[in-house]
Amino acid sequence: MNKIRFKTEIWSGDNALNALETINQQHIFIVTDPFMVESGKIESITAKLTDQNELKIFSDIVPDPPINKIISGMTALNEFNATMVIAVGGGSAIDAAKAMKFFAQRVFKKQETITFIAVPTTSGTGSEVTNFSVLTDAEAGVKYPLVTDDILPQVALLDANLVKTAPQNITADTGMDVLTHCLEAYVSINATDFSDSFAEKAFQLVFENIEKVSRNGDDLSARQKMHHASCLAGMAFNLANLGLNHGIAHAAGAKFHIPHGRLNTILLPQIIKYNANLENDLNSTAAQKYSHLAKLIGLSASNPRIGIRSLTNAICQLRKKLNMPDSFHNYGLTKETFNHYKNDIAQAALRDGTTKSNPRKPNKEDVLSILDASFG
Template sequence: MIKINQKFSFKTKIICNPGSLKELKNLQGRTALIISDKVLEEIGYIETIKGYLSEAGITSHVFTDVRPDPDTKVLADGLKILQQIQPDVLVAMGGGSAIDAAKGIFYSAYQMMGDTFQKPYFTAIPTTSGTGSEVTDFSVITAEGDKIVLVDEYMAPDLAILDSDCVASVPRKVVIDTGMDVLTHATEAYVANDATDFTDALAEKTIRLLFENLPLIAEDIGNEHARDHVHNASCMAGLAFNQAGLGINHSLAHAIGGTLHLPHGRCNALLLEEVIAFNGDLEKSAANRAAKRYSKLAELLGLPARTVREGLVSYIDAVKKLKKQLNIESGFAELGIEEEVYQTAIEKMVEAAMLDRCTPANPIKPTKEELTMIYKKAY
């Protein structure tokens, strides 16, 4: 059942229009720190941001040493610059890594200084349609090879700029990987323990948009209409899981991605149908709460769902069909990972997944043996 005592709130103002990057001209402040990566700097986005901020009378400093899966060194390096310039405006532009790094940097300052730290006005500009980090309290940081999930509402951006022009040049493979990450966000939020009517509405709309538009992007990467929808869906899914939580799909993906250095969205995609089958207790005839929720998603998509079990199977089959349309591998073996390497890593990955911040929101409390079996089935 949906929780009776519901609450839903978010602090982030969202602007979503092609060309909305120019909204930076309306920011107020004196000094800005722009956090991004070398690629966006090389193609000119950082200069564009600096230009808009200059029009607002804001002096800019730049930190572009963010790498994929930002680690504690990136945070330490960024923290030094933050402490030196003491900005009152912070702009993070990039994929989830850049936005997560920005969160981790100023959160580190807050942890060190407490209430004496003057948090800058934080604007997030996503250049991929995947993490939803532009509206969430979450940040994923790599520490000693493990992905650590930080959660604190203090990290939520003040402003999110969803400018679909900023994702126009993203390669098809990245769009598909990040799109499957969004589908996982919405699916997990829908069955999570803290799901509400409000998060359901966001998750349902997200899932419809993805099943309609991801295949269109796979056929034509230049389909601007479809990419606009997926970019908005990414943000909506972020709002949903920020309130409802995620689950073991993300816990397992964090662990395997950090251990074997695999793209996060692809990991989620390869685990998704096995996690749905586990949560829905596919091998048993009795319908649990998660199975009923997955069955509702099948109904939402117009799929056969005369019984809960039929709906559960329909949703699993829909995920399989979508993955096939997007040319996604059927298992981790097809990524070229040697079986011995994979099997040897499972014990460590399961330990990490059990401790992951996403696991408690899962509708079924898993055992180590059950997580081990999911990994084995996903190979």
């Protein structure tokens, strides 16, 4: 039996930020990154919050939020007696805010409800609607997923105006992360009709709009569509989980420090080939579903083999159009560094919580083969 529940309310569309003006009499703990503060962009949020609220901004956020930053944040949140948390930023800021709120309530035994609003400024992670938060032990070089419905935001606020100034490389990285979310949720062993519907729509939106926003960041219509795609893909994998692509990306990201979406994109063609398993089963569920996605975007897919070839080629062509590397080597990683860490990465990927829902159960040799094929 599947239980389908959507806890997060979504505010979207023109001037969605204006909804913040209705908030009153709150102690609002704003979690964001230094750029948002230094550039003054955080004022697009604070200007909407009336003087009847008390605000505190915590901006000590870095990519792949380490545990020590979470501890600092949860301590500050408690000392401020926050009644509301607003996370503003990409996945790192939102993931960090989730963990701060979660641990603060438990460590300091806070019984009162703390409202949580997530305001993404990138179209990529879908973190605003997921019960996932990925934290990093910087010393050990290990990423740990925190997975619980207790960290789901009550509100996700999607406003394309917050995304339009994102640079091309960030737009491409985050957009291809969305595409990876779609593909992994779609072929997950936990996929349902509900998660499939979100994944299919998000997949189509990415292919229709990612090139547009990469070429012209001021295209607000395409920006909003990518924002919606990110959210829909997040809803899909929140129901179905992800797979080996993210399992390897989490492990490799902790060692190589390659941007997450870029790392996912390097791995994606090899993951599709592995999951489809055409050498042994032409009609596997994953192969059939990949082929169906090819049809959805108008590619040739008269049988699974042709559909998967069409899909993989389309992804490789898209990657090239977005000026993204097609291998670890072309990213700039040396063979020496790659070989030094690849066994540790393979072992960590097999332990990662996202790998367990992959359509094929991998072993260490499988992961090493995917890594080697992705080195270039």
